[in-house]
Amino acid sequence: MRLVLLGPPGAGKGTQAALLSEKLNIPHISTGDLFRANIGEETPLGLEAKSYMDAGKLVPTELTARMVADRLAQEDAxxxxxxxxxxxxxxxxxxxxxxxxxxxxxxxxxxxxxxxxDTVVERMLARGRADDNEDTIRTRMQVYRNETAPLIEHYGAELVTINAVGDIEEINAATLKALQAS
Known part of the structure; x- marks a missing residue:
């Protein structure tokens, strides 16, 4: 099964990704983890990404895509x-x-x-991270809405929307059920 996960910061994507990865026996590929691994291992892609990050610039889409393509080419995927x-x-x-x-x-x-x-703000404030204050969280939500609204429209028929409020296991069960039906 080949899946993409969408959801705002604090929606529980990481938690659900770990559960789904285990239950579906497919690798969870997080771009954050990809960046850290490539930079940590000093791969050519990692060194290139680090040069942008060190300069305070966003890593170009083309470079991120090459990292993803490289990861998807690995046997476990x-x-x-x-x-x-x-x-x-x-x-x-x-x-x-x-x-x-x-x-x-x-x-x-x-x-x-x-x-x-409001649920996202509540969850993220509860994490207690220094960089998580209400203004910052609401700004991140606005960025997410601006970037993701077009993606939700783009994916249309492939989209499976899950209410991510509630118990972790209930959300996971609803996700698995929706995937079987899709």
């Missing part, structure tokens, strides 16, 4: 994967679709974990 953090824009979604179609593959579903903004 041959039978499926769960992408978290890529794509973030319609441009990236189109790059992913091209990547997959070149291999004769397609996404099985795009899971959108839906949660209202």
């Amino acid at each position: 041959a039978n499926g994967f769960l992408l978290d953090g890529f794509p973030r824009t319609v441009e990236q979604a189109e790059i992913l679709e091209k990547m997959l179609s070149e291999k004769g593959q397609h996404l099985n579903a795009v899971v959108n974990f839906s949660v209202d903004e």
